[in-house]
Amino acid sequence: MNVARDIITVAGVSAGVFFFFAGTVGLLRFPDTLTRLHALSKADNLGLGFVVLGLLPQTGGLRDGLKLISIWMFVLLAGATVSQLIARTARQSGSGK
Amino acid sequence: MNIATVFEIALAAVVLGLAIWTIAVPDTYSATVGFIAYGLLVALIWVRLDAVDVALTEAAIGGGLGGVLLLGAAARLRDTEAMTTEGPSLIVRLSAAILSASIAAALAVTILLLPDPAPTLAPAVVANAGATGMTNPVTNVLMAFRGMDTMLEKVVLLLAIVGVWSLASDQAWGGRPGPRHQADPNGVLAFLARLLPPAGIVVGIYILWTGADHPGGAFQGGAVLASMWLLVIMAGLVDTPPVRSRWLRLILVAGPGLFLAVGLGGLCFGSAFLAYPVAFAKPLILSIEVAMLLTIATTLGLLLAGAPERSAER
């Protein structure tokens, strides 16, 4: 049983790290603000989701699992809002670069 | 060399790189962003040092609120950057570099030559933990064993607020701090400012409550509450209160006032200043912490809002 849990954790966290890596590469390589934001917000939210999914089998009980999921939800909410605000500022200032 | 050590070396390298970036980059705004990233990664170092209470404080106050403060200042001072004067002469720079390098080297040597076995007060904290009925050792130290420090620190917060307020111009004396924030009332920021605070307030109170037995406490919870308040202010849903308001000043002195009252009570009825009677230690500490939570949240929010800039009527 423990081995199965560990396999899920390793798989989930590895998938999460892959998406974080992809998002970071996008942040560094894409040419302007909007595409960078696009890479960062999408890939990182998914990556954090995989990390949380991978950690869920390691939690002691339902309470800890719910705390982990709520952390993911809060990051989704904050990340989406901040991306919107940055994108709007970038468009209004007309820089986009 | 195991995988944890590799992780630690990588973390230390990234933190150092960010520190160098913060000092060396020419643009002030970039330096501020670098410092925020630095603060958040330093919180990870605190986790690796098994000091989760400090990590929470560093992330919430050092990285989060401090970051907002510096970013706001950098944005308002951005136009002055072009007209700032040239830096100090080469000789000054060179001697500063030599001085800093030698101090860093001396500290590094000290770290490598620390005495073995290391002195520790952890056994004393464990031996006296029964006196308060709480199992989080850091909260025990903060609220009971070194309660004097924590009380005086509240006074420092109060003095800082008095200092910031006294910088107001004559027209704005006693008025509202900071600029009036305007945001699209149907925009995404206003939406977040309506959606997040209920959950954020619960999280802040939970962090205070769990601080008795687990990592957390009044500082960390207060920082979360302050950020919720600031979010609502920045979305333009409420305005900052005029600093002459009486209820505001009552909240500001509630934490240190209650702390002082309990401390004097210990002097009158107990053995010493700030001596809690063992039977009531936990309820007394909790009520001080609740008052402190309100005071810390309000003070941190007002410190971020800055000096009064508009008269109360407008």
Place this chain on the structure above:
Amino acid sequence: MSAVTVFGLCAAAAVGLGLYGLIANPQPLRKIIAFNLLGSGVFLMFGIVGRRGAAAGFGNDPVPQALVITGVVVAFSATALAIALLLRLFQIAGSTTLNSRAAASARSDPSGH
């Protein structure tokens, strides 16, 4: 190398960098940031000493931890006061330079307001 050594050297370097920035950088806001960097290095030193004092089932001596928590909050309030002073200086003088000669010329120049 243990965590204590790695992070200890990191803290020493942060103190050095912060001190250099505090002296060599002409802009007041950058000086404030550098001072915070210096403080953060000093706090990490406390963490290192506490980590070495791990005993009685705790991974880190609680007394230095509590001191650092107090210190972080005090450092924040000092930073807030410094920034309020800086913004007020900018409001009155129209510039944030600490150089007294440059400040005087900015004040005598009517376009500087």
